[in-house]
Amino acid sequence: xxxxxxxxxxxxxxxxxxxxxxxxxxxxxxxxASGDYNPLHTDEVFTVEVAKYPSVFAHGMLTMGMxxxxxxxxxxxxxxxxxxxxxxxxxxxxDTLNSTATVESVEDGVVxxxxxxxxxxxxxxxxxxxxxxxx
Amino acid sequence: xxxxxxxVEASHIMMFARSVADxxxxxxxxxxxxxxxxxxxIAPPTFAQSSAQFDPDYFLRPKIGxxxxxxGKEPTGIKRESSGGGGGGGGGGLHAEQxxxxxxxxxxxxxxxxxxKPGKTWEKEGKRSGKLVFSETxxxxxxxxxxxxxxARGVGVRTERPVDQ
Numbered sequence: 001x002x003x004x005x006x007x008x009x010x011x012x013x014x015x016x017x018x019x020x021x022x023x024x025x026x027x028x029x030x031x032x033a034s035g036d037y038n039p040l041h042t043d044e045v046f047t048v049e050v051a052k053y054p055s056v057f058a059h060g061m062l063t064m065g066m067x068x069x070x071x072x073x074x075x076x077x078x079x080x081x082x083x084x085x086x087x088x089x090x091x092x093x094x095d096t097l098n099s100t101a102t103v104e105s106v107e108d109g110v111v112x113x114x115x116x117x118x119x120x121x122x123x124x125x126x127x128x129x130x131x132x133x134x135x
Numbered sequence: 136x137x138x139x140x141x142x143v144e145a146s147h148i149m150m151f152a153r154s155v156a157d158x159x160x161x162x163x164x165x166x167x168x169x170x171x172x173x174x175x176x177i178a179p180p181t182f183a184q185s186s187a188q189f190d191p192d193y194f195l196r197p198k199i200g201x202x203x204x205x206x207g208k209e210p211t212g213i214k215r216e217s218s219g220g221g222g223g224g225g226g227g228g229l230h231a232e233q234x235x236x237x238x239x240x241x242x243x244x245x246x247x248x249x250x251x252k253p254g255k256t257w258e259k260e261g262k263r264s265g266k267l268v269f270s271e272t273x274x275x276x277x278x279x280x281x282x283x284x285x286x287a288r289g290v291g292v293r294t295e296r297p298v299d300q
Binding site for chain 1: 157159171172177179180184185187195197206211231232233234236237240298
């Protein structure tokens with residue numbers, strides 16, 4: 001269901017839990033679907049021994065994809081005009097992510113949202129915006 | 136990534152939706168999708184990124200008969216001068232930003248092309264990873280009628296060393 005402009009107020013929020021205890025297998029699943037097989041995401045040996053990270057970590061685009069799910073659940077199917085993010089911190093196996101959209105403005109049939117995804121420690125892992133058509 | 140032919144397919148959308156743990160049936164079920172506002176299966180918002188599957192030269196996919204830099208017997212299959220340290224991990228750096236503008240939502244049956252234009256590059260001193268070099272690319276996805284359907288802007292960053300945790 002699409003949002004109605006008349007029901008929206010600046011400052012309204014919508015939150016979803018994106019994932020609890022992110023599994024390495026989900027990262028592998030994303031690699032397979034997206035075609036991004038960077039070993040940093042799926043190959044623990046390479047990532048620890050060669051790239052010198054503590055473990056594999058999620059594709060930024062996996063976090064953006066899951067955050068996109070929160071957005072489409074909020075604004076409705078096919079309603080997004082724009083969606084953009086910065087990846088501000090890495091996401092690791094075991095992380096639990098929550099994502100929130102906050103209404104920044106509603107005018108001319110369009111809602112502008114601030115988008116933020118945080119991990120279990122409250123660190124912001126993704127920060128961005130979305131614009132969607134509303135009724 | 137430049138792509139000559141990116142056929143948007145229902146099974147690919149299904150696999151992509153599964154991977155981002157999205158159970159919205161508009162990504163899986165044609166009959167369900169027919170009753171939604173778009174009236175058909177559409178792709179999730181970040182699906183265009185999987186055009187990488189159709190880029191013959193995409194360097195983050197192992198290719199038949201070519202060496203691959205991931206681990207096998209050894210931690211890496213290719214010895215690189217930089218040994219892939221520097222946070223890039225031999226993987227071409229990290230993804231810093233991604234932006235999509237949707238001119239229309241894509242569906243199975245669409246056959247897209249993607250053209251890439253280089254954008255700005257800039258540098259910044261990072262607290263956790265030394266010097267950061269950012270570079271931007273703009274990808275335009277067009278449909279079978281030549282209409283622009285998605286404009287994507289990505290920013291990659293190469294770090295001097297792995298990001299401190």
